[in-house]
Amino acid sequence: MLDDSYLATDCDNKPQESCGVFGIFAPQEDAARLTFYGLLALQHRGQESAGIVSSDFKQVNSVKGMGLVNQVFTETKIKQLAGALAIGHTRYSTAGSSVIENAQPTLLDSSYGPLAVSHNGNLANYTELRQELLKKGHCLNSQIDSELIVRLVIEAHGRNLKQKLVNGLSQIKGAYSLIFLTKNKLYVVRDRWGIRPLILGQINGRGWVIASESTAIESVGGHVIREVKPGEFIEISYKGIETFHQLKSKSGGFCIFEYVYFSKPESIVNNKLVYSARLKSGQLLAREHPAQADYVISVPDSGTAAALGYAQESGIIFQEGLIKSRYVGRTFIQPTQRIRDLGVRLKFSPLQRFLKNKSIVLVDDSVVRGTTITQIIHLLREAGVKNIHLRIASPPFKNLCFLGIDVHRYDELIAQTHTGQEIMQKIGADSLGYLSLTGLKQAVGRVKHGLCTGCFNKKYPIV
Amino acid sequence: MLDDSYLATDCDNKPQESCGVFGIFAPQEDAARLTFYGLLALQHRGQESAGIVSSDFKQVNSVKGMGLVNQVFTETKIKQLAGALAIGHTRYSTAGSSVIENAQPTLLDSSYGPLAVSHNGNLANYTELRQELLKKGHCLNSQIDSELIVRLVIEAHGRNLKQKLVNGLSQIKGAYSLIFLTKNKLYVVRDRWGIRPLILGQINGRGWVIASESTAIESVGGHVIREVKPGEFIEISYKGIETFHQLKSKSGGFCIFEYVYFSKPESIVNNKLVYSARLKSGQLLAREHPAQADYVISVPDSGTAAALGYAQESGIIFQEGLIKSRYVGRTFIQPTQRIRDLGVRLKFSPLQRFLKNKSIVLVDDSVVRGTTITQIIHLLREAGVKNIHLRIASPPFKNLCFLGIDVHRYDELIAQTHTGQEIMQKIGADSLGYLSLTGLKQAVGRVKHGLCTGCFNKKYPIV
């Protein structure tokens, strides 16, 4: 539901995450052009703004803009981005700070020459770090993490950029998956918990690709090598790839919500196909919360894999029951009250005749605020659906996140403010079942460094 | 695959159709604003240009532009379109004539005041009619059917506009679903074969809505009343709705491809849910062409309903195996050779690990040129799929269409130039099965006025 946040501002029940990052070091390739396509594959991670910074070993160039990747980049602009190194960024859309100054990558000139960075994550001690820098006489020109990160790095002690990277980033508490670009190198760093994903791949034999998700690497013709390790510092240059520092990694940090909602189903995250985890979560959900129904249907697209799993386990037939419009997207037309009343009707069309007098299991990946699912259930009732058994392929979303999920107030979380019974009544379902955290963990399976499940059980890796 | 025709120009294997039309007469409503949302629901029928003409009983206003509905209309422009009457249009994208002059609705001033029209269809005798008009001393300012239609109507004999509509349109051979707008009335007309769809609905008790598909009526909060009959001429005014003329209707004209591909699955066409027809076509396809496989997967989105039918009938598990990118769309970045080599990889991601060493039934709705499906099969092979049994939920597409499907050359049609065996080898499938025409007709079921199946068997209603 990320693709139509404007229209759906008041009814979107999915959390938002911060950004997709992409980097490439590919001699004899048009790095920026491949980065463009890599960003297209990461567009679901952010639609507010996009940018690319490239280097041809002599000059570093930057193009950024508001909107979708396809809106920001034209052939003319891609041509301004010469060179074999590039990093890119897609940023997600929030209400307040939707301004070009906050678009990434951040590019600054330093005593080490131009230094740019693409960042995914969230600095828990951003305010303190910013205040310190200001006190030391620095000035900032944006409100974004990535500018602070560059300034922290350059201001840190150290005899060279690598030392400064290690020392500067060690001050940060929080989640960061970073790709830095200098005139002739890339640096790749991930926080010691490995909270946000970051994957390393190869392209064309001699080139390197880094991305938030494996699908972006494969969509540009690369192949995945491995995850960047929690706490790992990598340098990529003509000499090849080198891990030049390794912070002691910490466990229990990888965001479980990447499996539930953020990542695309085709992405391989921690050596696990997201689709498989979702399919499995649906199967376990069917065991934990069986139901009698004519059909299983999903809230597309994010609920589909779990719905298929539910159908397979329960033996109930899966059907497309809600068709999602591919074109609603962002609109500049003001919704009048009549339009607001139309609500999700503009985005979802129920197969009325097909569902009439039927009992259904309705599967969604998660419920955060509960507004969209309420409207969807209302829509299905109008279409004549008799019984609606809502099944959620993750546990109740009860807690705030300080590590990259955009959920800021407890009273926005329906599972925080209501009991299960109250939620069921409020949203109008005949029954409601959430997958247990145990079940979700089982569906995801063993993850090397362990998972952050703070949004479900308040156990955060960083305290 | 209509949503990304630019990038996919050389690999798109689906035919294109001409346009979606929408009209509304709704006292006390903001007609243009509802038309905007109606057009959003018809966007899949045309992405080249969009337009709305409205009337407040005093003045007729028009806004048209190139691109998607969401790109053409801003709040400022919607505000220029006051009034309780409006008609709208989405036009599909062709290579040659993508200019603003060809955007619809066409609005002209006449002795009956301003007259606008939205048109879906194709005039088989366009060239002759145009020549006649020119010979009579008329001048035209575009190359589009709808301008010719308005001039034919106004130039026809008749003592009033209704007579002129009857006499003017009777000269046309071909497919037309038309909504006219005058200062205070709408006129709705459909050719006597009823080739293109046109549905009538009500909104808000006193208002009327007309659209190419029922989903557009429902998305703006209306409800469907009935189809506009083949050959029917309707007047909608403050006095209500009146059929003022009925041409003798002809049978065998409704485009069967609306069920196969054009219409959205949630649309009810000839009193038949499109999804049900597609589901059934998949079931019959499974009977006609069974296969042994681990999974049924579809080419999303258009092949999914048939794939589900195939899975249900065959007992083979349905899985999402190809994930379609929602963001590729139109791009202004020139594809270099490397990008071209990436091909459908930019649009479709296979679930590699999941499909490795598996046998699959791959279901698509139709194959026209065969280029995209070839690339998709190649992609699946690379992902390690062992056996690919391609099943097409419609018969071989062998013939040109003069009634609204944009297929102009026989050598573009793979089923015209190759045998089934050759196609199978060319596209790289292990087996290939097309649904028979009998099967497709059975899936669609009885349609009151009969179906045009010319693209499959060269039997056209108009000769």
Added chain:
Amino acid sequence: MLDDSYLATDCDNKPQESCGVFGIFAPQEDAARLTFYGLLALQHRGQESAGIVSSDFKQVNSVKGMGLVNQVFTETKIKQLAGALAIGHTRYSTAGSSVIENAQPTLLDSSYGPLAVSHNGNLANYTELRQELLKKGHCLNSQIDSELIVRLVIEAHGRNLKQKLVNGLSQIKGAYSLIFLTKNKLYVVRDRWGIRPLILGQINGRGWVIASESTAIESVGGHVIREVKPGEFIEISYKGIETFHQLKSKSGGFCIFEYVYFSKPESIVNNKLVYSARLKSGQLLAREHPAQADYVISVPDSGTAAALGYAQESGIIFQEGLIKSRYVGRTFIQPTQRIRDLGVRLKFSPLQRFLKNKSIVLVDDSVVRGTTITQIIHLLREAGVKNIHLRIASPPFKNLCFLGIDVHRYDELIAQTHTGQEIMQKIGADSLGYLSLTGLKQAVGRVKHGLCTGCFNKKYPIV
């Protein structure tokens, strides 16, 4: 004051005229590119919209847009306008009908192929002619003269286009200077009174140029040959130039206001340099209305030539006393009351110290509504000017014009509603002198076919 009509809407005291036209037939030249520069030289005749239609003998192409020539045309658009024939148009800005549909040239397809026209003038019987065409079953798509002209021509009887031109245009009462373009020819026509200017030139030996003013011909490197004669019909083709028809010309039609204000000073109109006429008008004004003053200053730019003449004749020193801002132009910023109070201050800056306690003769070319001159005098008073003797280099503008000057209501004309004494008091001058009509005519000198002075003395050539 044409260049800043938006800001100055409520204070502009100059009449507006309709349009500049340009045409070129120039083998081996890039006709559209030269037309672009020709239109730049005619920009003072209209800033609302601009357009060019060109032909490469095979295809006719058109680009039109709102705004200044420089805003409408980009390199990409000029490249779409291939060929050795082109016509262009600049349209002046009115309040109501500022829409792209009304931009020229008008291009229509006819039984004679594509036919385009650029028009300067005004059809006195436009409404009747339009009604007749509508009654005959034609439809129009704009409100502009030029579309009507093309349709009249094509609808007229005649065995070929030349006959139709003669017969079609003979129905028109009014002012027209026309350049038509077909696939391989230009046709140039001027009404029998020769009301609006139209000049013929040569370029590069073998090519022909036609323009509203000689300066446009010279700015693109051509040289002037002669005026197009009143009532003359010219064909320009590969065979050369031929007058194929000559209506009996009528005298007393050339708009005297071209000398007073419309034409640029460097233009040669009826074999007379406009600057010389204006200089002379100032000299005669000094004789008719002498004054005692320290300096002569002008209202720039249109009053400067006359002010220099006044200074030379009177012996009073000419000074720049009001500096005109070159950058105010059109602004999209809404004028608050405070901004409105600033008024002409934003456009004109007085040389305060220089003028303090001085007596001046202030020379302007004409006064129509009187609002701007009132503000200018107020500004000069604030700057400390002691005595202001206002001298106008034309007679009182008392009458409406139906032949191309945009003055529509008598109550807008200060000279119609006030006596000279009242005007002087209202605008705050110490004395006021208008050049007599005799004087103005003497300044202009003998003009072959005679002048229309209707705005001054209500003697119109067409009744």
Added chain:
Amino acid sequence: MLDDSYLATDCDNKPQESCGVFGIFAPQEDAARLTFYGLLALQHRGQESAGIVSSDFKQVNSVKGMGLVNQVFTETKIKQLAGALAIGHTRYSTAGSSVIENAQPTLLDSSYGPLAVSHNGNLANYTELRQELLKKGHCLNSQIDSELIVRLVIEAHGRNLKQKLVNGLSQIKGAYSLIFLTKNKLYVVRDRWGIRPLILGQINGRGWVIASESTAIESVGGHVIREVKPGEFIEISYKGIETFHQLKSKSGGFCIFEYVYFSKPESIVNNKLVYSARLKSGQLLAREHPAQADYVISVPDSGTAAALGYAQESGIIFQEGLIKSRYVGRTFIQPTQRIRDLGVRLKFSPLQRFLKNKSIVLVDDSVVRGTTITQIIHLLREAGVKNIHLRIASPPFKNLCFLGIDVHRYDELIAQTHTGQEIMQKIGADSLGYLSLTGLKQAVGRVKHGLCTGCFNKKYPIV
């Protein structure tokens, strides 16, 4: 000739200067809106980009963009700039660095809150200061002086912002006229030589205005109080205006070229009307270099005042002989060779008939590269002018400037590379006379702190 630098890139013979600055503290006024109009009046000082930063005492907002003031600001953008404090900037156009990052005002967040600055001038030790800052671990995000200035100030020692301003700016060698904006104050500073102009005015009784030229103050309805003194530091707040620091001022610094070309004629600079200085320079030029001729004509607009002075002193009649096009401006159409050959013909039209066989004195304000004047003389020769006596109202421009005039290479300066005799021949004049430096100084008169005449005699105030 600043207004059409794009087209005229290869033929412009006037130096370019860096920028116009404007600031306003005006309770109960819409400060940004007035700043918009103030910038319009300073547009001649820079057309590359424009920007405004405003504060409503709570929040500081910024809008910047490429192009003219009128192109950058729309009503929507002005509305984003609430508040009673604002500063603005117009930047001149250079080839290389025409990017939005270099637009001003610069706005940065600091330990003192948001701090913005508008700057006119040039830092002679920019590179050294930048290197020092980088070495200290700061990062910069642009190449412009003003960012460096803000960082220098904030990084300087001092217990409050005022002390930091004094200490930070004391490190600078060079020319600066600065207006700083904080959330609730303005700070105005001028270098100790007072190289670039900076004027202080009052508006509406209680408000303050600062601008590069007095005309900007008057155009928004303010009145001039005095010059900001060389070395003066002013604070403007609710408490009023206070000079909180005064560097020991140095003499001999004010740029004499402001009188020759940069400032508008209506501006009062150092208590001297620019027009008067130019008029006087023409009179002295006539005494130093008399000539026999029929007319004096000027190269408009910058040569006109001197030409009038020459005419008055010599008794030769002044005429408009070259008409300057007001619409050429920036064009996006590529000049073909044919267009390039047209050269200044597109910008200047000679009054051919009027000048034929005449002898003229042609007056321009200055000659730098000599390319435009050569083309103008060629144009006048073609128009039949018999004798051309070129008179330049300033001395030969022989030296580079490091204090704000954009002249970077000696070989661009015709007076550096050629003798007077050679110049005369090269540009095609019959005689050539430059005003002596003594004459120019006499024309300007006594200036309190003395003038920089480095471009003429290599005597720079800063060494």
